[in-house]
Amino acid sequence: MKRALVLGGGFAGLEASIQLAGRGLDVTLVSDRPYLFVYPTSIWIPTGEATFEATCLDLAEVARRRGFAFRQGAVEAIEPAARRARVGGEWLDADHLVIAFGGARLRPPGVEHTQTIGGDPAATTRFQAALDALLARGAGRIAMGFGGNPSDGSAVRGGPVFEMMFNVDTLLRRRGLREKFTLTFFAPMPSPGERMGKKAVAATVAMFGRLGIELRAGKKITGFDAGGVRFEDGGRLDADLTLFLPAGDGHPVVKGSGLPVNAAGFVTVDPGCAVPGFPGVWAIGDAAALEGPAWRAKQGHLAEAMARVAAENVAAVEAGRPATASYLEHLSILCVMDTGTGAAFVQRDDRHERLIPLPVVGHWMKKGWGSYFKGTKLGRLPRLPGL
Template sequence: MVCETQILSYDYLVVAFGADKMKHKGVENTLSICGKPEISLAIRDGLDQLIEKGSGKIAVGFGGNPKDKSAVRGGPAFELIFNIHNLLKKKKLRQNFELTFFAPMEQPGTRMGQNALPMLNKLFDRYHIEKRFGKKITGFEPNSIVFEDESKLNADLILFIPASAGHRVLQSSDLPLSDAGFIRIDNFCQVHGYSEVYAIGDIAAMEGPEWIAKQGHVAELMGRNAAFNILETEKGSEKRKGYQESLNILCVMDTGDGAAFVFRNDKKSFLIPMPIVGHWMKKGWGTYSKLTKVGKFLRLPGM
């Protein structure tokens, strides 16, 4: 038995049940866009209430996991605050709202590459979004975020994406875990010490350059590699595919009135602004991704 979920017998096991969220004191006073799908409706309702009131303070942020720098999810937090800005602007209410972005690192977004930082800063300045960076978050109270120096940031609506940590089920398993609780694997996604067990995606302790991030396309790549490696093992071949040589950051960051295409690997990093069209591309990607996942549309090779 590998973990508390009962497994009777297997030839090969691929573990892929994602990550858990880091627990912050009072986190129930916040809403996360990376939580259950219903939470997106609560975020919508919270925004609608403030829009109806006509003014307010909104804080959006994300946390970090000091034990695993890849376990952060900043992209959706940036997207959320830029989209909120554009929504309020469209409703001609922006001047009545105070928007603040908070994160414990000195330069959130730095893993997207040095070219991304000036662009992010430009957007924060252009959209008049306040910044609270570089202070550890110690907890949340109703309507405020508390930092390590005991200072507080007050807000009517707090939208926060906690960093991720290893899935709680793993704690009672025999699998080798990193300090942050993720499963230790080799380059071929094979779990250390278990020749028939593979771990892929957010649940795995990824190793690589300091900018690596747990992303969906990396999870898919790891899944394809694990399947290939299992098949080759069965054939008795020595061929293997590793995830580390193909690591990259790839994201289209929607701002509500456009988007930024961000790419980074070990050779290059760039950011291409895509005014107007980028927003529609990201929406189109969402529809394509959903339809292909449920088998209602053909998946294009490599996408």
């Protein structure tokens, strides 16, 4: 039986493990955390609408139910030519090596003065504690923003920060505190969120206006300090609490591995998710360098599509058939952007640039998606096409 070693138990790695095991491979998934953190629903942890535990999916349980092995451990090094990885000092090898451990984050000067979401799940609970402490003071200034990566625009992630801003606004209104707090959104690009399309940007700006959220866009961020954000033109944004989501950067283990990478350090892949020059090595999800239109973005649904493409191509290679599946046809931006009380369905691809408001129901749809996601991974619910 051919063996596959999947590195990273996030959206990409878990789906790849399920798909490869389903195709008869002997699969081992290695990940440094015992759980998959469901980032899309983690936005409700800081505002108390979701618990940390409810946002985690136990990888050992999925492995048991889906017929693959799970090993908790940090990958320290990769030797792609030998299709092997070192975990806790031990080299593990396989016929197929799937790199799925997401990315790292850029670290602008003074970033330690900010709170964040995404990345290390513990950051989300630290932000929750900081927010609780500020709200307990009864008044304050909250700034939230995201950064860019000039080397790879697809690694920019602004959506969750918009969602967090709307959810904090909702929380403050529910507690009767909104008038006591200023809320300011900042980003270096002139039109934050433009990857989602012009309609989405216009709707977001209009909503900021209606809610009294100030927008500071188009100024390069030079750094942070304990009192807020500094900009290139010498200006600053004073804040008691700053939430900042830096753009993605290549994973340190990838950078030291000799794998081909793009300027930002993400693994170069062909449309079939194979790494050129290294037969049997595949890279999927946030770890991979995406090709395609300027609006392309690293997202969970694309990470899963890449996992299915890679698994299909692994099976084709093993059967002596050409590997024809391509992730390029799955490139799109698809999200239900939560607005605290409702949501907006955003779709962008070669043919569509849509924003459909989903008042009230959208909020609950996104919450329902979290349970659906876990249920499908555990094999308790059938997967609906396209979801």
